[in-house]
Amino acid sequence: MGVFSKTCEYAMRAVFFIAHRTTAGERVGIREIAAGIDSPEAFLAKIMQDLTRRGIVNSIKGPNGGFYMDAASLKKPLSEVVLAVDGDGIFVGCGMGLEYCSAVNPCPLHNEFMEIRTRIQKMMQENTIGDFNEELNLGILSLKK
Amino acid sequence: MGVFSKTCEYAMRAVFFIAHRTTAGERVGIREIAAGIDSPEAFLAKIMQDLTRRGIVNSIKGPNGGFYMDAASLKKPLSEVVLAVDGDGIFVGCGMGLEYCSAVNPCPLHNEFMEIRTRIQKMMQENTIGDFNEELNLGILSLKK
DNA sequence: ATAATAAAAGATATATTTGTCTTTTATTTA
DNA sequence: TAAATAAAAGACAAATATATCTTTTATTAT
Ligand code: FES
Ligand code: FES
Numbered sequence: 001m002g003v004f005s006k007t008c009e010y011a012m013r014a015v016f017f018i019a020h021r022t023t024a025g026e027r028v029g030i031r032e033i034a035a036g037i038d039s040p041e042a043f044l045a046k047i048m049q050d051l052t053r054r055g056i057v058n059s060i061k062g063p064n065g066g067f068y069m070d071a072a073s074l075k076k077p078l079s080e081v082v083l084a085v086d087g088d089g090i091f092v093g094c095g096m097g098l099e100y101c102s103a104v105n106p107c108p109l110h111n112e113f114m115e116i117r118t119r120i121q122k123m124m125q126e127n128t129i130g131d132f133n134e135e136l137n138l139g140i141l142s143l144k145k
Numbered sequence: 146m147g148v149f150s151k152t153c154e155y156a157m158r159a160v161f162f163i164a165h166r167t168t169a170g171e172r173v174g175i176r177e178i179a180a181g182i183d184s185p186e187a188f189l190a191k192i193m194q195d196l197t198r199r200g201i202v203n204s205i206k207g208p209n210g211g212f213y214m215d216a217a218s219l220k221k222p223l224s225e226v227v228l229a230v231d232g233d234g235i236f237v238g239c240g241m242g243l244e245y246c247s248a249v250n251p252c253p254l255h256n257e258f259m260e261i262r263t264r265i266q267k268m269m270q271e272n273t274i275g276d277f278n279e280e281l282n283l284g285i286l287s288l289k290k
Numbered sequence: 291a292t293a294a295t296a297a298a299a300g301a302t303a304t305a306t307t308t309g310t311c312t313t314t315t316a317t318t319t320a
Numbered sequence: 321t322a323a324a325t326a327a328a329a330g331a332c333a334a335a336t337a338t339a340t341c342t343t344t345t346a347t348t349a350t
Binding site: 005006007040041042043046060061062063064065 | 337338339340341345346347348349
Binding site: 001002003004005006009010012013016086089090093094095096097098099100105106107108109110112113115116119120123127132135136140141142143144145 | 146147148149150151154155157158161231234235238239240241242243244245250251252253254255257258260261264265268277280281285286287288289290
């Protein structure tokens with residue numbers, strides 16, 4: 001287990017990959033995305049269906065079709081991807097699995113964990129998909145292996 | 146999904162509960178632990194078997210038997226519980242699921258995620274089970290609901 | 291219109307996590 | 321020694337996450 005589910009990890013990598021590969025209306029196919037982020041193609045296809053339904057990425061069928069992101073999508077914070085796939089558990093949940101996290105009924109990790117959780121939330125909310133993309137464009141960042 | 150597996154969450158809560166309930170050679174039974182941390186008894190029993198085999202807690206069978214922790218166990222960092230149950234993934238793994246996390250092949254989250262991960266590691270390594278127990282003894286902390 | 295392309299949808303399969311039940315072993319008490 | 325107690329061990333079951341395969345729908349190009 002990690003901070004995010006495997007499904008969510010694939011989703012984030014795919015979204016970055018699409019953002020990176022599609023400027024000005026270009027599209028990228030599922031096969032290429034899967035190869036680019038090192039994920040099982042059919043499984044990723046399912047994940048993409050979900051992201052598309054939720055409007056996080058856009059898609060067009062048929063020849064020259066594929067996935068792409070418009071300007072509005074690039075302005076969305078990465079947290080939207082996480083929320084869509086994993087829900088808000090990582091942003092609001094108790095570190096030790098108590099039903100609710102609250103200062104009224106705090107678990108032993110509460111104080112420390114709150115700060116960590118806030119930090120995760122910040123990283124996800126204050127950076128847009130487009131922000132990450134700019135760094136990716138510098139060519140030093142990786143989405144596979 | 147959270148930062149830790151459900152199994153690990155139960156394990157941490159159980160260890161705290163035992164530390165809290167057993168001073169000077171007293172023991173506490175699995176039923177009482179399960180009730181005290183709000184977990185399924187039979188499942189927790191399995192988790193405890195593992196923790197016992199790994200020497201994180203101690204146990205004695207038969208009447209007046211149960212689980213307990215000696216002074217040495219209380220001095221162990223909480224990270225030992227996490228390592229025993231979930232492995233080191235949360236301490237060393239890549240936030241986006243790349244096979245290895247490294248500065249040589251960094252994912253887009255790498256810099257930010259490294260700091261978060263280090264923070265988690267610190268919380269777990271620099272606090273012993275006994276440390277948490279002292280706070281628990283103040284009676285303001287909770288292990289259930 | 292037809293054929294080709296590519297995503298969407300639906301059904302199914304596998305693996306892992308979470309959870310339960312029964313039997314066995316160790317220990318204590320009577 | 322016999323009965324009672326409590327954890328250990330092993331087998332089994334359910335739920336969820338991960339993964340694959342087939343069919344359908346939308347779009348494009350011929
Ligand atoms: S109650 Fe556990 S993190 Fe807040
Ligand atoms: S490479 Fe992803 S966190 Fe370090």
